[in-house]
Amino acid sequence: MKSSYDVVVVGGGPAGSMAAWEAAKGGASVCMLEKDRDIGYPVRCGEAASDLGLRQFVEPKDSWIAKKISGAVIVSPNESKVHVKFANETGYILNRRIFDYDLSRYAANAGAEVYTKAYVKELLKSEETVTGVVVDHLGEEKKISAKIIIGADGLTSRIGRWAGIKTQIRMKDMESCVQYSVSNIDVDPDNMIMYVGENFAPGGYLWVFPKGDKFANIGIGISGKHSKYKSAKAYLDEFMAREFPNAAILTTMCGGVPCAKPIKHPIKNGIMLVGDAAHQVNPMTGGGIVSGMKGGWLAGQVAADAIAKGDYSEKTLIAYPEKLRKDFGKNHERFYKIKEATAALTMDELNSIAENVLKIPFEKRTLASVFKAAVFKKPSLIIDVLKVLSGV
């Protein structure tokens, strides 16, 4: 490990690896620091991602894919099952352990240095500019100076806070999650299943994401507003006892998902935040793999350009949030509005939406029809629904 790089990326998740990869491709000297022993492990994710999403950056490899998914089944509070086939799209339940690892290899192959067991414990600053990090690597403390730091250190990002970027999130927008990886269950292998309504998951949803061979990720995310009354784990355990009493629970994980609007200004002089650290998660679905990759991808490019120009100030780095907003930022704001509207629906309203959507013949039923029905109380949001689903 050298004592100086153009770019230091903190965190080796999908957002960090994409940032390191792009910055290295753009000619910068790059070092990526990951605190855990392995990139990609432990997995704290339902592992769902879309083919089109991944394909923006890279051709999906067979080894990344545990199961291809052709549709979704949305289960209403009274257990009506609305089956929607994905139109022109394939979903994947990934093996993130392999996927994340490969992304870090791509960054390394482009010239980035990757270190694990490298915990960043402090930022170095000179006046109003971030100038480096202090890292504990294999028990040894080191100071590394950098022209640009990219904070890809996930939801609990301390890099952002240390730099003085506002990373706070409202309790109601913080999804509290628990997930079991379970085997020995009979589950629809081709569809992702999502249970909605207060009885299953207040302010969120409960998911069953099949990974094939009687194996699945079964998890729940509930709004922080509700988790103080009854924990996410209590909801999930009730569901497991009812639906899958014989399941073998092989892994248990807990985590949070920032289902807020993306941080508008995730930069300061010499620093950018990407991925969960910058709340780059679809607030409606909680999906943050692809959008985090996009955040890292854009930040990596802007970092390489800034290095080439020799200017690492906020004035130059502003290109990053500007590109973000044009890309998925605006859509995430629309998703946030739709989430707010659907979170206010009662169980009866959700049941009647399901009834109405079930009247649409299966071959004509689309995600757009479900979303449009879901915002019936706020017809003005139909425009937002159409925009997010057309990717505008």
Ligand SMILES: Cc1cc2nc3c(=O)[nH]c(=O)nc-3n(C[C@H](O)[C@H](O)[C@H](O)COP(=O)(O)OP(=O)(O)OC[C@H]3O[C@@H](n4cnc5c(N)ncnc54)[C@H](O)[C@@H]3O)c2cc1C
């Ligand atoms: C239960 C659950 C289910 C989910 N399901 C899905 C899903 O199905 N689909 C989807 O798209 N998204 C899902 N998400 C969200 C998704 O996991 C995240 O959005 C995504 O991992 C964000 O990537 P990232 O690179 O920003 O952060 P992370 O993947 O969290 O990576 C951050 C990395 O930074 C490292 N780090 C942190 N601090 C330091 C430090 N000080 N020094 C060095 N390294 C540090 C961490 O060890 C970690 O490896 C889920 C999340 C949870 C919690």
